[in-house]
Amino acid sequence: MKNLTPFVLAFVFPVAASAFEALPKKPPVPSLNPVTPAKVELGKQLYFDPRLSKDGTVSCNSCHNVMAGGDDNRPNSVGIKGQHGGRSAPTVWNSAFLSVQFWDGRAKSLEEQAKGPLTNPIEMGMDSHDAVIARIKSIPGYVEGFKKAFPGSKEINIDQVAMAIATYERTLITPDSPFDLYMKGNKKALSASAVRGMGLVQSVGCTSCHSGPNFAGPLLPEGTGFYQKFPTFPGSSYDSKYELTADEGRSGVTKNPADKHFFRVPTWRNIALTAPYMHNGKVPNLPEAVRVMAKTQLNKELKEDEVSDIVAFLNSLSGKFPEQKMPRLPGSDGVTLVSE
Amino acid sequence: MKNLTPFVLAFVFPVAASAFEALPKKPPVPSLNPVTPAKVELGKQLYFDPRLSKDGTVSCNSCHNVMAGGDDNRPNSVGIKGQHGGRSAPTVWNSAFLSVQFWDGRAKSLEEQAKGPLTNPIEMGMDSHDAVIARIKSIPGYVEGFKKAFPGSKEINIDQVAMAIATYERTLITPDSPFDLYMKGNKKALSASAVRGMGLVQSVGCTSCHSGPNFAGPLLPEGTGFYQKFPTFPGSSYDSKYELTADEGRSGVTKNPADKHFFRVPTWRNIALTAPYMHNGKVPNLPEAVRVMAKTQLNKELKEDEVSDIVAFLNSLSGKFPEQKMPRLPGSDGVTLVSE
Numbered sequence: 018m019k020n021l022t023p024f025v026l027a028f029v030f031p032v033a034a035s036a037f038e039a040l041p042k043k044p045p046v047p048s049l050n051p052v053t054p055a056k057v058e059l060g061k062q063l064y065f066d067p068r069l070s071k072d073g074t075v076s077c078n079s080c081h082n083v084m085a086g087g088d089d090n091r092p093n094s095v096g097i098k099g100q101h102g103g104r105s106a107p108t109v110w111n112s113a114f115l116s117v118q119f120w121d122g123r124a125k126s127l128e129e130q131a132k133g134p135l136t137n138p139i140e141m142g143m144d145s146h147d148a149v150i151a152r153i154k155s156i157p158g159y160v161e162g163f164k165k166a167f168p169g170s171k172e173i174n175i176d177q178v179a180m181a182i183a184t185y186e187r188t189l190i191t192p193d194s195p196f197d198l199y200m201k202g203n204k205k206a207l208s209a210s211a212v213r214g215m216g217l218v219q220s221v222g223c224t225s226c227h228s229g230p231n232f233a234g235p236l237l238p239e240g241t242g243f244y245q246k247f248p249t250f251p252g253s254s255y256d257s258k259y260e261l262t263a264d265e266g267r268s269g270v271t272k273n274p275a276d277k278h279f280f281r282v283p284t285w286r287n288i289a290l291t292a293p294y295m296h297n298g299k300v301p302n303l304p305e306a307v308r309v310m311a312k313t314q315l316n317k318e319l320k321e322d323e324v325s326d327i328v329a330f331l332n333s334l335s336g337k338f339p340e341q342k343m344p345r346l347p348g349s350d351g352v353t354l355v356s357e
Numbered sequence: 358m359k360n361l362t363p364f365v366l367a368f369v370f371p372v373a374a375s376a377f378e379a380l381p382k383k384p385p386v387p388s389l390n391p392v393t394p395a396k397v398e399l400g401k402q403l404y405f406d407p408r409l410s411k412d413g414t415v416s417c418n419s420c421h422n423v424m425a426g427g428d429d430n431r432p433n434s435v436g437i438k439g440q441h442g443g444r445s446a447p448t449v450w451n452s453a454f455l456s457v458q459f460w461d462g463r464a465k466s467l468e469e470q471a472k473g474p475l476t477n478p479i480e481m482g483m484d485s486h487d488a489v490i491a492r493i494k495s496i497p498g499y500v501e502g503f504k505k506a507f508p509g510s511k512e513i514n515i516d517q518v519a520m521a522i523a524t525y526e527r528t529l530i531t532p533d534s535p536f537d538l539y540m541k542g543n544k545k546a547l548s549a550s551a552v553r554g555m556g557l558v559q560s561v562g563c564t565s566c567h568s569g570p571n572f573a574g575p576l577l578p579e580g581t582g583f584y585q586k587f588p589t590f591p592g593s594s595y596d597s598k599y600e601l602t603a604d605e606g607r608s609g610v611t612k613n614p615a616d617k618h619f620f621r622v623p624t625w626r627n628i629a630l631t632a633p634y635m636h637n638g639k640v641p642n643l644p645e646a647v648r649v650m651a652k653t654q655l656n657k658e659l660k661e662d663e664v665s666d667i668v669a670f671l672n673s674l675s676g677k678f679p680e681q682k683m684p685r686l687p688g689s690d691g692v693t694l695v696s697e
Contacts, residue, residue: 083683335688
């Protein structure tokens with residue numbers, strides 16, 4: 018049977034493939050925050066502006082680098098004053114397809130997510146949302162930008178800041194990965210190894226969680242998260258090697274002991290670009306991430322050729338990144354905004 | 358006389374204006390490092406890549422932000438682990454017109470400058486240039502990029518890294534400021550106040566140092582710096598208020614006591630975008646910078662209407678920033694490159 022596996026999987030693939038979906042080119046958009054070009058442009062400026070952090074060193078892009086895989090390729094993120102966060106930054110790419118944000122799902126939308134890091138003392142460290150608004154108002158180009166993005170509004174407020182950033186993030190979609198092209202009929206888009214991997218992630222059981230167009234579970238209504246316990250099978254040597262049980266995950270938000278060690282199922286899209294892996298970024302490379310997940314979530318030990326086929330499939334999920342113009346950050350008229 | 362000043366200056370301006378030059382659209386290019394599109398593109402990727410710092414958090418752009426005024430709008434810069442440098446980051450915009458780099462002129466070229474921060478322990482903190490090269494070589498897209506930028510070369514080396522970054526920096530030119538348009542004949546490009554300021558910077562004496570197309574002194578051969586003592590007239594209250602004499606400047610490089618407190622004359626271009634001011638970034642805004650310079654360098658106390666006219670002129674030096682496409686940073690194939 019062992020030698021037949023690739024053949025068998027290739028054979029059954031056309032049936033099993035119905036579990037997969039190509040990535041739509043447009044994400045869901047909340048009716049209260051329609052996408053407009055002015056809002057995208059303003060959101061992009063805010064996203065890249067380190068002056069939204071207390072000491073002017075950290076922007077959204079510092080930890081969610083859209084020039085790369087949408088994260089910071091670090092185990093955990095570094096905020097102002099060299100402070101380290103406790104979790105690994107999730108990618109911003111295709112996050113518009115997620116129905117909750119953060120590893121523990123504590124924000125129900127991109128808008129709500131955007132407000133958090135601004136005032137988190139170990140991230141951007143602003144004293145308050147009022148302090149964020151005061152700084153934005155002191156930059157004449159932003160006053161103009163908000164007028165264009167929110168016509169008729171009298172005052173700049175934090176909800177608008179979040180709406181603009183979220184709107185920019187809704188443009189960060191990576192369609193047309195080799196996998197997507199394959200799904201659309203180009204059977205040459207995937208290597209034989211990737212096709213075997215595509216079968217394996219179904220037969221091994223990975224896709225019981227990593228389903229849907231973003232491989233992060235089914236598309237659910239905004240605010241409804243798709244969570245899974247990690248590790249589902251505790252007790253392997255990986256638990257201590259990678260400190261997998263130190264973080265209690267979603268129960269920290271809900272205070273419900275039943276949510277202990279539950280995390281939002283992360284996307285597989287562009288996963289080859291977002292090492293290191295897991296909520297704590299302790300797993301250094303993709304083959305090891307595959308081994309860890311098979312063992313801790315499915316209680317399976319994969320053969321190395323299976324690992325490498327699954328990695329080939331995961332590699333095929335790196336999409337086409339839209340060309341983006343660099344934003345120009347508006348000036349502050351010869352006045353410094355940070356003093357520390 | 359006091360009330361006549363604006364008129365008199367406007368009147369004498371056509372003569373005095375010969376001291377000024379519009380910014381050329383192309384900077385000098387060393388014959389050993391010609392500009393090619395492949396080198397510009399590679400240099401841009403390297404410039405924006407935080408993986409060139411030890412912990413993956415600091416890129417060239419972190420302190421020399423080309424989406425803004427080419428600096429970090431901070432008193433001093435913040436490197437890895439939240440460490441603060443001793444001086445304020447000079448702007449990268451138009452730095453290709455400077456004949457030496459750094460405040461103390463310790464690098465004779467953009468190429469030489471680019472190598473410094475990579476291994477400075479309080480900036481990007483790489484252990485060695487070899488460590489930089491090892492990291493770059495572990496990123497397949499860079500191996501390809503260096504082949505295109507340096508065809509025929511067998512090995513990636515630190516000189517190529519510096520040449521690519523310097524080549525990108527030579528594209529960072531901001532022509533067509535209101536001042537430049539005025540110099541080219543559009544007399545409506547400057548306000549009456551800016552025109553008065555244009556006269557004042559000559560009559561007060563600022564342009565004895567801030568001359569040339571970059572307002573940083575005459576164009577000199579690469580490696581020949583244009584330095585000035587700061588403060589030239591020590592003893593004012595500004596010395597202690599802004600700690601102007603704490604940094605000994607160029608003598609730290611030459612070990613020559615005659616160079617004590619000498620600094621490279623900085624550019625005025627885009628100065629309204631690069632607050633705070635001076636080598637130590639202690640002066641918080643542009644009007645105060647004008648007052649400080651007049652007193653410490655020329656022993657003059659300006660009237661507030663003169664300060665505001667000079668500021669209007671300085672504001673007219675913000676140029677036209679070229680549209681830039683965001684670089685895509687090549688991935689590291691599912692392997693983390695930083696562990697701390």
